Amino acid sequence: MxxxxxxxxxxxxxxxxLRRDIRGNNFKSKKIAKKKLEQIIEAGLHAPSVGYSQPWKxxxxxxxxxxxxxxxxxxxxxDSSKKHFKDRPIYEQLKLEGIKESPVNIALFYKKSKKKxxxxxxxxxxxxYSVVCAIQNMWLMAxxxxxxxxxVSILKAKKVKKILDVSDEYKxxxxxxxxxxxxxxxxxxxxxxxxxxxxxxxxVVSWRKSKKTKEKK
Numbered sequence: 341m342x343x344x345x346x347x348x349x350x351x352x353x354x355x356x357x358l359r360r361d362i363r364g365n366n367f368k369s370k371k372i373a374k375k376k377l378e379q380i381i382e383a384g385l386h387a388p389s390v391g392y393s394q395p396w397k398x399x400x401x402x403x404x405x406x407x408x409x410x411x412x413x414x415x416x417x418x419d420s421s422k423k424h425f426k427d428r429p430i431y432e433q434l435k436l437e438g439i440k441e442s443p444v445n446i447a448l449f450y451k452k453s454k455k456k457x458x459x460x461x462x463x464x465x466x467x468x469y470s471v472v473c474a475i476q477n478m479w480l481m482a483x484x485x486x487x488x489x490x491x492v493s494i495l496k497a498k499k500v501k502k503i504l505d506v507s508d509e510y511k512x513x514x515x516x517x518x519x520x521x522x523x524x525x526x527x528x529x530x531x532x533x534x535x536x537x538x539x540x541x542x543x544v545v546s547w548r549k550s551k552k553t554k555e556k557k
Contacts, residue, residue: 369519380478387474392458393460395451407439413496434535438519445516452511
């Protein structure tokens with residue numbers, strides 16, 4: 341059995357705590373070495389997938405013209421989203437992507453199988469969640485290499501697929517901006533800006549403890 345030592349466990353816990361969503365105003369133009377980029381991708385490929393389905397597709401984007409087209413899509417969707425946050429003026433001041441600033445963009449897609457997949461017969465979304473696991477793996481590996489990742493969700497998925505020439509059998513799950521950063525914020529940016537508060541352990545964790553059996557006297 342391969343055991344993980346305490347030092348490695350503590351290092352992972354620290355990486356998890358220090359992971360941040362990075363925006364465009366924090367990316368540096370420094371190029372990522374291919375070896376390190378491959379490490380990040382490999383981390384995604386080793387993510388858990390329900391039924392060992394590995395239903396993912398990775399599209400690595402360095403082409404500036406493609407980035408510009410994706411950014412145009414973001415701008416359109418961002419302008420449309422403003423109406424939902426009229427009561428929060430700070431929304432229009434937020435930098436919510438780093439598409440053009442980051443040296444690498446990575447789009448992750450889910451491909452639905454034409455046959456039944458073990459573990460996905462009751463909960464149909466488990467294949468897509470497997471791709472999310474790949475994204476989390478990549479995010480943590482990137483942070484361990486002092487490379488930042490930002491996840492852009494204000495995009496029209498069908499438009500992104502068209503820009504990247506990806507067929508209809510795939511579904512966009514995540515669009516990532518990847519690059520070195522000027523600094524990793526001490527706290528999540530939206531927490532610092534008081535967009536939302538950190539939830540307390542007691543508010544989100546509940547236990548279903550086993551009943552204690554009374555000892556016979």
